[in-house]
Amino acid sequence: MLSRLVLRAAPAALRALPPPPVAVGVLHATRQLHTTQQSLAPLPPLPEKGGEVRHGLIPEEFFQFLYPKTGVTGPYMLGTGLVLYLLSKEIYVVNHETVAALCILSVIIYGVKRFGPDVAAFADKLNEEKMAKALAVKNEAIEGLQAAIEEEKKEQWRVEGRSYLFDAKRNNVAMLLEANYRERLMMVYNEVKKRLDYQVAMQTLKRQKEQDHMIQWVEKNVIQSITPQQQKESIAKCILDLKALSKGAHAAV
């Protein structure tokens, strides 16, 4: 793993070195040690995937390294030969630890194969959640500001309707004034009518009173002028008229 780091850093380091001095005879100036500015931010992005590994242990670069000379089976032959050499020469002795090693390695490999993707997904989810939280904050801020913009536009539109509002208010006030004026006019009319009616009533009453008085006076005088002689005569005449009428009525029936 460290070798891969060195391999990756090598081109950048080589580029960072100054070019070899070309001109012969020029006075050799002091070599610059830092040609690139080291800055901490922005950090270079992490590689998306780790290095390619075969069988979980051996980096792919090893196979690529041996490919030109030995082809595809080269590294496997090397591995097999190495293992057989170690076993046959008893450089590695097969003892109880080998069996224990077999067991623990099988447990580890089973664990990695079975739970590896889940654990990786969990780690990715943790990172995603972290980013989502920050993004949520940013998005909420943006949404809030956009809502504020909408509100502001609405307020501006409302301001445009100011004149209508004032017209309506003006009309309102004019109507109130008109209504008030009419009301007062009505009141004046009623008051005047009341007074005129009073006068008329007074005149009517006066005339009535005069009439009544006159009728009473005439009646009084007439009754006074009726002598007893005239009374007898009128009563006799009435009786005769009644008799004649009753005769006429009998005949009709």
Next chain:
Amino acid sequence: MNLSFFDQFMSPSLLGIPLILISMLFPTLLYPSPNSRWITNRLLTLQSWFLHLITKQLMTPLTKKGHKWALILSSLMIFLLTINLLGLLPYTFTPTTQLSMNLALAFPLWLATLLTGLRNQPSASLGHLLPEGTPTPLIPALILIETTSLLIRPLALGVRLTANLTAGHLLIQLISTATTVLLPIMPAVSLLTLSILLLLTILEVAVAMIQAYVFVLLLSLYLQENI
């Protein structure tokens, strides 16, 4: 390399230089240190998550004063966990099988909790020696018993860890020897023994994790009583 059963428990030394220190420092090489990135790679994310988990687990029952112990308890936890799990690999030496190391971890930490309790709240911490609701005639006997149990705690902590790990490793050795020896004689029985060994290995993985957790948990419990 012919091994006897107890070679794995011998403290390794090379030309008279004790190598146990290097083997104790090895776990630190396995954990990447947090870098200045906000979104880190998977290993670092998982490591931070795990550390957060155990710190929260240990510190929730403690008061604010107890949070001073967060660093030492979580680092102890990671240390023991890693050492125990690494010891399951073949041909590795497990420092926690050495009683000296476990006592050296248990004694000072337990003593620290005890002295903290005696210093800051002496009557409360001594009051733990007598459980509530004991009948009066039993009190003297119970005080003696509780004091003994208090004083035996560091020994218990150290010996528990040592015994569990040593026994586990020894069992693995024995059963794998049985498997190896039986292989030419009775292969079927050898396969049976191999299956037992597989189960035992899984058990040992669990025991390794549990023992580390129990060690740190008990220490945090003792701290809770005394802080």
